[in-house]
Amino acid sequence: MPRSLPEDWILPALDDRTRPFFTSGRLLLQACRSCGAVQHPPEDVCRRCQAMEFETRESAGLGTVYSFTVIHHPVHPILEKAVPYAVALVQLDDFPHVRLVGNVLNVTPREVRIGLRVKANWQATRDPATGEELLLPQWLAVKGAA
Numbered sequence: 275m276p277r278s279l280p281e282d283w284i285l286p287a288l289d290d291r292t293r294p295f296f297t298s299g300r301l302l303l304q305a306c307r308s309c310g311a312v313q314h315p316p317e318d319v320c321r322r323c324q325a326m327e328f329e330t331r332e333s334a335g336l337g338t339v340y341s342f343t344v345i346h347h348p349v350h351p352i353l354e355k356a357v358p359y360a361v362a363l364v365q366l367d368d369f370p371h372v373r374l375v376g377n378v379l380n381v382t383p384r385e386v387r388i389g390l391r392v393k394a395n396w397q398a399t400r401d402p403a404t405g406e407e408l409l410l411p412q413w414l415a416v417k418g419a420a
């Protein structure tokens with residue numbers, strides 16, 4: 275699926291912590307090796323126990339819109355043709371304390387609501403500076419779900 279925002283809009287910076295999340299096409303979350311806490315976005319230190327060793331846990335990619343906003347004013351000239359668009363905060367079913375930000379792609383901004391069931395989807399793009407492929411996590415409304 276092509277990007278919902280313009281191709282020249284900024285891409286996430288990739289490093290050892292963020293690369294799995296933005297290139298794998300899977301929802302790989304950072305999990306603390308010491309206490310097991312799962313956190314997102316990934317950081318150098320566990321927010322619960324301050325340990326610094328991590329592994330990954332994969333989410334099944336199903337969730338619910340916890341909150342959202344509809345952007346009507348383009349914050350940058352590149353976004354003038356993209357507005358209005360909804361930015362959703364999605365609470366994952368399998369890691370309910372983890373909430374991910376993204377766009378809900380298959381409904382209009384007016385159809386996005388708190389409680390909307392969504393599933394993860396990825397938008398492929400390429401970093402023009404490095405040539406590296408990114409798979410940006412986004413959301414699709416699950417049709418027929420409450």
Ligand SMILES: [Zn+2]
Nearest residue numbers: 306309320323
């Ligand atoms: Zn920990």
